[in-house]
Amino acid sequence: MPLVAHSKLPTFDVLREQGHELLSIDGAMHQDIRELHVGFLNMMPDSALEATERQFIRLVGGCARIVQFFVYPFTLPGLERSAETLEYIDRYYDKFETLRERGLDALIITGANVATPEIEGEPFWEPLIEVVDWAQENVTSVLCSCLATHALLKHFHGVERQPLPTKRWGVYSHRVCEPDHPLLREINTRFDAPHSRYNDISRAQFEAAGLKVLAESEEGGVHMAVSSDQFRVIYFQGHPEYDINSLLKEYKREVGGFLAGELDEPPPFPEQYFSAQAAELAAEYLEKAKRAQDAGEPLPAMPERELEALLDNTWGDTAKAIVNNWLGLVYQFTDLDRKRQFMPGVDPEDPLGLVRASS
Numbered sequence: 001m002p003l004v005a006h007s008k009l010p011t012f013d014v015l016r017e018q019g020h021e022l023l024s025i026d027g028a029m030h031q032d033i034r035e036l037h038v039g040f041l042n043m044m045p046d047s048a049l050e051a052t053e054r055q056f057i058r059l060v061g062g063c064a065r066i067v068q069f070f071v072y073p074f075t076l077p078g079l080e081r082s083a084e085t086l087e088y089i090d091r092y093y094d095k096f097e098t099l100r101e102r103g104l105d106a107l108i109i110t111g112a113n114v115a116t117p118e119i120e121g122e123p124f125w126e127p128l129i130e131v132v133d134w135a136q137e138n139v140t141s142v143l144c145s146c147l148a149t150h151a152l153l154k155h156f157h158g159v160e161r162q163p164l165p166t167k168r169w170g171v172y173s174h175r176v177c178e179p180d181h182p183l184l185r186e187i188n189t190r191f192d193a194p195h196s197r198y199n200d201i202s203r204a205q206f207e208a209a210g211l212k213v214l215a216e217s218e219e220g221g222v223h224m225a226v227s228s229d230q231f232r233v234i235y236f237q238g239h240p241e242y243d244i245n246s247l248l249k250e251y252k253r254e255v256g257g258f259l260a261g262e263l264d265e266p267p268p269f270p271e272q273y274f275s276a277q278a279a280e281l282a283a284e285y286l287e288k289a290k291r292a293q294d295a296g297e298p299l300p301a302m303p304e305r306e307l308e309a310l311l312d313n314t315w316g317d318t319a320k321a322i323v324n325n326w327l328g329l330v331y332q333f334t335d336l337d338r339k340r341q342f343m344p345g346v347d348p349e350d351p352l353g354l355v356r357a358s359s
Contacts, residue, residue, distance in 0.1 A: 004035075041109045
């Protein structure tokens with residue numbers, strides 16, 4: 001922070017109501033603090049668009065008071081949208097063409113729902129690659145989540161993600177592989193992170209592409225990796241941005257799919273997410289719902305509030321710290337022209353000394 005509420009985006013009002021400090025645009029103009037401009041490419045489906053928007057903007061807004069953060073959400077053509085969501089996007093989101101003209105310091109790219117195993121066959125592929133190729137030349141650093149990670153690895157390195165036998169979802173314990181890396185400064189050597197995906201890129205695939213794995217789980221796989229220059233592209237396979245109830249909402253949708261006959265079996269619980277009491281409550285609900293369905297009665301509502309009260313968020317602080325480190329590096333990197341003027345010995349291939357520091 002400070003995060004600048006520079007538009008009428010409803011997320012800013014929600015964050016204020018939750019107790020987050022935001023600057024008005026007028027207040028920002030009177031602050032003698034440097035600005036960072038962060039693009040936020042939101043490719044999530046309608047049902048998760050606004051929640052994902054809030055999650056990532058909250059992460060950026062939770063960073064240290066070194067700069068003013070301006071966050072600009074935008075999306076892509078080719079993504080299936082309802083008329084209501086298109087109206088929301090038209091009203092509150094920026095156009096990529098506008099942001100390309102203005103310039104950005106950093107870029108966040110979310111995951112997306114896909115209809116085919118081949119990402120490059122998706123209607124949004126070409127618009128996404130246009131953004132990514134522009135960012136490579138014009139943005140200091142790009143942070144990718146989930147499917148965005150798979151897409152960029154395919155585009156830049158030809159890496160093919162591999163389908164998993166079953167959906168990998170839950171909260172997994174990860175071990176830091178490179179504790180001295182500046183992105184992991186003051187991070188616990190073991191931390192939790194949520195995952196939710198049907199495909200995977202293995203450690204061997206990351207390393208064969210010349211990337212460095214920073215955090216990995218025995219059960220969840222690689223959570224975090226970074227490009228060979230240590231900073232330009234950050235790859236997450238997991239979801240550091242998730243709210244405490246994000247997996248619960250996914251579970252609710254899966255249960256709804258089962259009760260609607262879209263799934264042959266009831267979904268398993270997200271791994272290491274439900275407490276014993278929460279698992280018991282969820283199982284009881286499913287039994288009640290099946291009995292009501294068999295009797296031709298209305299389905300009972302899932303006890304979401306009761307379930308959420310039994311959950312623990314064991315990843316939020318780590319996610320905030322990593323994003324804070326990332327934006328701190330972006331802040332340093334955007335000042336390199338001045339550094340080179342007074343420090344001609346700065347290595348243009350490793351201007352922050354990241355490679356040397358971690359080797």
